[in-house]
Structure formats: C-alpha cells, structure tokens
Amino acid sequence: MSMNNQGRPTGVGTSGFASTSGSALLPNEPLLFEIGDTEHSGVDLPDVTISTARLGGFERKSPLDLAGLTEPEAMRHYVRLSRLNHSIDSGMYPLGSCTMKHNPRLNEKMARLPGFSDIHPLQPVSTVQGALELMNQLSHWLMTLTNTAAVALTPKAGAHGELLGMMAIKAAQDAAGQSHRKIVLVPESAHGTNPATAAFLGYTVKPIPARDDGTVDVQAVKDALSPEVAAIMLTNPNTCGLFEPQVIEIAQAIHDAGAFFYCDGANFNAIMGVVRPGDLGIDAMHINLHKTFSTPHGGGGPGAGPVVLSEALAPFAPVPFVRKGSNGLELVEHAEGDALGRITAFQGQMGMYVRALTYMLSHGGDGLAQAAQDAVLNANYIKARLAHAFSVPFGDYPTMHEALFDDSFLKDTGVTTLDFAKALIDEGFHPMTMYFPLVVHGAMLIEPTESESKQTLDRFCDVMEELAIDAKAGNTERFTAAPMKAPRRRLDETRAARSPILKWERPTESLKAAE
C-alpha cells in the first residue's frame, strides 16, 4: 500500500475492498418512490369542493401514482442524495473545455430579490423598468468587452446561442440573395455542438484539419473557400487551449469570400478584458454567461448563451430586445423586416442576467482582465509543472486557459486514459476531460480556472505526478479498479444503453401482494 500526498492510504492492492456505499457518511439512498407513497404530502393545502362542470368532461380518471414525502423526509432524502455529488464547493474540477470556477453566493442572493425573481415576463413593461435597465447594462458590458455592435440576450444556453448566431447568418444571406451558400467550415477540433448546429440548419459541414501544432491553417481555410461557403465556425481560444495565431487572416479570407465568421465563445474566459473578439473580425459569437460569468452549473444547467453580433448581422437579431423609447425603456417584441423572430418564449434567462451583471460589477473591468490573466497563468503553471511526467502534444507553445496532455506516457502500462481519470476520483479530484479534443489521441484536457489557489494547484499537480509515476511503475490495479472510494464503483454504461431503464416501475411482487 502506498500513501498519497494527504497521507491517506490509496487503497492499492486491498482486494476485498468492498463498496463503501451505504455506510457512515456515504448513504445508500432509496428512490423517492420506495420511501414515499401517494397519501403522504409535505405541503399543507386546504382541500376544496369543486364542480367539475367547467372541465368539460376532461377530468382525470387514471391515477397519478405520484409518491409524496413529508417535509422532514424530503429534507433527508435530498440532503443525503446531495452528498453523493462532487461539486465545485467541495473540490476542484480540472475539466477542460467547461469552465468550473467559484460561484459567488452574492449572485444567488441578488437573483432571489423579489424585484427580479417575482416578476412576470408579460406584466406591463412600465412595471419592469428595472429589469429592462439591467438587461441594458448587461448588454453594454458584453458589447464593450467584445467590441461589437449588438447583442441578443435571449438564447437559453451556449448551443442555443450558436443556433441563433447561425440563424442570423442564414437570414442575412437570404436577405442578400445568397441562399445558395450551403457549406459551413468547421475545424476538426470544434465542439460537437458546432457541426450539429450547422447540420440542424440544413448546412453541409466541411471539416478543416488542424495543423501539427493544433491550430487552424489560414491556407487550409482558403483552399476550402468557395462561393457556396456560408460561414466558418471557429473556436478561439480553440479546444486545444491555444489562441489561433492566424485568426485575423482567417477572418479576412472569410469576409473576402463573402462568408461570415462565427466564433464559438465558450472559452471567452481566457481573454475577457484582454482581447476583444470584435477586433479580430468576428461576426457573431456566443458567450456562456454561466461559465464565463459564473452562474452555478446546477448539475447540468440551466445555461445562458447571449450572442454578440457585428454591424452586418445586427439587423437580424431576434426579438425581444430592449430599446430606449419616449416613456423609458421599451421591449421590442415583434420582428420587423428580415429579423429572425423569436427563438424562445419570453425574455431569456433573466436569472442568469442578474448573476452575470453582479459578477461583472464585483470584478470590474480591471478584475475581469485579471481573472483572464490568472486563468492563463494557472493553466501554464500546470503545464510547466507536469510537462516532465506527462506527454505534451504541442510542445513549448504557450497555452491559454487550458493545459493539454495526451496519453502516450501510458503506453504499455496497461492503464487507459479512462482508468487514469477514475484514479483521480479516489484522490478527491474530479477527472479532467478525456478524449477531447478529438485531434489529439488520448487527450487529457485540464482547465484550472482563475479561482484555484496556488496551494490547490500544487496539490493537484503532486497527485497527478504521483499517479503518473505509479502507472509507469506497473501499479495497474490502482487504476483499473478505480474508483474504490466513490459512492459507486465503475458503472456499467453498456448495460444501461442496451436495455434502457429510464423510470421506476413498481416491483411486480408488490403489485401481486396488493391484489
């Protein structure tokens, strides 16, 4: 048995190390339906007698069969379940391509002010002037940080923002008699949402290969251009964590060919306040408010993906948007001319607008620039500290907010990238991103973000080094059996996909017993 940096046993070689679930502080929590029943309720409501006449004969005849819990039971069920999750407040998430940083609680407190949370999207505009002012202020920050002409706030997530951005490009080209443009160029290193979005809108996706250094070659873009190309969808900084050095030339080539430049702004974190994407020649870029400006991820969402737009695309922004009118701020709710119309009901993710603006005001312009610099500093620090023990695909190139390694250091060890990632769980860290970007074989992508301290980064690097040494020393069981200390051991994903069980069914024995 070896010891890790925290002096805890790592569990290597302890065969018969049964699952830790269901003991001490790691509960084995039954399903809601196994502890509740249809008679219990944790909400006191008066029962009323109603006439069903106005239900037109459509009243429910089939039972709901929904389990209920009293308040104390519910509290325990959800608190116990919560303890089976890793979270940013309990440990680091060295994920690449998905910023997971500190979520200030002030943002939560502000989003819960009744003046923001208890207002209806369709109440008179005269009664929500503060909300419209907030949307205006947020728009100002986003346009200033990106040096762009307009912003559409409404997209509900980054991928929704991409969809809107590409819709705006399509609308602009249709309006200009350019509907024959049916090809979208997408570098191989792109997020999966990029080709999915282009295809969703009926475009043919043409991949652009990456150069050996992980960046996009302006010549490859030029070679792919034709009068049929509608746009390029480029991520910058890209998914290898690199700033595209030829981005201005690429933008120029795209514009010369009459096409538009869509930038995937998922990685804006790395450059906010330092580089303005508008200066690089982008036409549209979504910004993940939830990542860059710190809305909690909430186990997978909700997100918010406002899109900044160039002068050329501004007329094609969707409704609704805010403008100054004679009686204060107005909400423009109906499309005029060639505008897109509406991509979601109502005004988008107000709850996230509040959190994002709170975060922006807390940091200020100076603090956002410092945050980007610290994010880049932290990634380069990890790269520098681990370069000797891991394999670095793109050599000495300075990285932006992400440090990229590949798994060639694991060759012939019998340990896979997945095994390595699962071993990190036993050390108290969330695994890094594996097997992405696709342009790097066995990729391990790490984004520390700006909110991790040097002490945490050092501890993470110590653990990573120690694991690398152990893997190379042939200590395979530590990896292949991992995780040993999580609420669950490795889960059978093949079985889940082959015969999907997607909801709880009442066990047949209890049905029989009830008869």
Place this chain on the structure above:
Amino acid sequence: MRYLPHSDHERAEMLGVIGAANIDALFSAVPARALKSFDLGLPAHSPEFLVEAHMKALAAKNHAGADGPFFVGAGAYRHHVPATVDHLIQRSEWLTAYTPYQPEISQGTLQMLFEFQTQVAKLTGMDVANASLYDGSTGTAEAVLMARRLTRRNKIVLSGGLHPHYRDVVRAYLKDDADLEILSASPEGQGDILDHIDEATAAIVVQTPDFYGHLRNIKKAADAAHAKGALLIVVITEVVSLGLLEAPGALGADIVVAEGQSIGNALNFGGPYLGLMATRKEFIRQMPGRLCGETVDADGQRGFVLTLSTREQHIRREKATSNICTNSGLCALGFSIHMGLLGEAGFTRLARLNHANACKLADALASVPGVEVLNKTFFNEMTIRTAQPAAGLVERLAKRGILAGVPVSRLEPTDPSVANLIVLAATELTTDADIAALCAALSEELA
C-alpha cells in the same frame, strides 16, 4: 478582487516556474494589434455592499408579484414554492455540481434525474421522459423536429390555440424548409384542427388548456391524427392542470411537451424555466436531450448514468438528433423536490385549489358590466372581452397596483379582432380580496 486567490508574490513565483518573464509572454500568440491596446472604460471592481446596493436599486424599480393583486399568466404562472425547495437547491452539492459525466461521483444528480423522469412520465401518462429541455417553447420546436424524423413527413399543423410565442419559436426553428400550417387563433374555442390533417402531415400540435384557457379534446385529435398516420404533439403550459385533467398519454398523445416552471420555479421574468418532454417507448432514440438510466456498478449495486448518448451532438456531431448540450438540471431539481413534497395527494389538492379560485374569478368577472367571459371550459385561466381596448385598460389597472392579465394584442398585434381581449389566470395565491379589488377597479375603469 475577492474571488481571485493569488497574491502578486505567488504570481511571480508561478511565472518563475513557467519560465516566463511576465504575464504578457503567455499571450504571445495573440496578434499584437489585438492585445489590450484599448481602454474598456468599464467601472473598476467594487465591494460587495456597493454591488448589492446597485442591484437592489434596479430590483426596486420593478413591481413584484407580491406587491399587489396579480392575474398574469399566458404561459408563466405565479405559484407558491415551499421554502424547503429553495433551501435544498442552494446546497452546494446540487448548485455547484457539473453535468454528471462522471457517474461514480454524480449519483445525487443522476438519481434525482431518474426520479424526475419517472415523475414526468407519470404526470403525462407516457412511457418515458427526458431529463428536461430549456423550456416549453423550445421543447415544442424540438418535438416538431422529432415528429418529422419519426414519420419522414414534413407537414406540421399548429393549432390556433397554441401559445403565440411557441408558434413563433417553431416558425423560427423551421424558417424556410417546413411545410408549416399555422391555424388562426380562436379565442372563442371553436377552431378545429382536424380538417387540416392529410397523408403528408407529420404531426399536429394541440395545446390544452389552450392559450385562451379552453380545454381541448385530446382523444379526438389523437384519433384524427392517427387515422392519417400523423402524430399528435400535446403542449401544456400550465403543468398544474395535470392534477385534475386526464393525462395526455391516456388519450393517445405521441409526444407531450410542457413548461414545468409552475412547480418549484419562480417567475424570473421569463427564465430560467424547464421544458418537460415525454413520449412513447418506441420513440426514445429520436428524442432530443439527456436521458438518465438505471444500471449496476462493478459491485452489483444499483446506480445511474446518462445513457443513449449516441443520439447526441458530442458523439454524432452533424448527425445528432439536436444540437442541445445541456438541460435545465437545477430547475428540474426544483420541480422534482416540489413534486416530491406534494405527492399525489398534495398535487391533486393544488390543482383543485387553482381551479376553485379560477371559478370564483370567472363568476366575479362575469358580473362586471362591460366584461364578457368567453370560456365555457377552463382550468385556471380564461379570456375576457372588455368594452374598451385591453392594452390601455391593463396599463391603467397597473397604475392602480393591479396586474390584471395579458392583453392578447401584446402577442397578436396584427389581429384587430383580439384588441379587447385579456387573458387572466388565478392560482392558489389568488385571494378573494384580490378578485374583489380587480372587479371593483374594472367596474370603475369601464363605467
């Protein structure tokens, strides 16, 4: 800069380890002319109490729901959220967890999503539900695209009773490649979608209760659609109605989409909300969004994972069922906790209470001179025709501190026939005093 942990000393030490002279050296790939050669002109960082004061001042300029009688509905509803719900969703391990891609350390979120899927399937009477979409409107557009994939047909017929925003979202999603038939609005509840179904129809989309509050005959719509090989998509904006109304799945729906905001989620001026989607078992591989499934771990213990991801963009890229990369996990958690607290007994009582208050509202409004209640059927929402144009009337009532509902002209500005219509909703929060205040003010304004 309270959120940034490094001291200048530590920064210098780290640059030393990297071997960089200064921070600018790390940005050497950025073309020089794009690198901070600008003055942002944005304010500098601010202490917490000043940020809080700024945000509170903005919030204070809004009229919150609790500030007076409130009857605004039309796709978003003001319900009570138990204190337990908001407390629980703010626990760190829920709030600040990532997407559950590492299932061994995400069992809390995954089990919750499995429970959520079960709740939605039971509510809608369908076989399976996904782990939520952005909201009801984008969910409707996704359902339309799903029906086209399933039937390999293109024509989509939208009922005139569909929420106008939902109709607009479907139109934006299908901009020019769809054979999209949009039926005109029918505030009196007389419109009939059934004559518009033919052999080219992929799906018809019917909302119940519809935008005007009328209840629609789902069984009849399902039979008519199925007779032509088309699918029925049922849209529900007020999910509380399912406590009293028959489940669409029991009536023949093929895809059910609902806005889940009413349960466990605040109004939030329009977002974040959550889209519920449920369908029949044989359609799951064409359903967009995340799915959570049950499995076992290496010790044979029950556990949960995200599954059937081969439909998704990160695997299939340009061949994916949609470009969606997230869900409304935290909103789904709020929904699931609130629904878990209610249970069948509580949810049914909540629905009855909503309907009872709506009945009182309808009866009170019917007695106001100059007001005509158009609905013969409703759950908690109804349409009235007023003797004066609705937009100005609602504005004047707002000045009196009463948020009286939504003038239909706000959503249908080009249709002069709806100029005098207002859609109003009652919920469990509506009091007799609220109703009396509304009717008194209406009587004065219309006198």
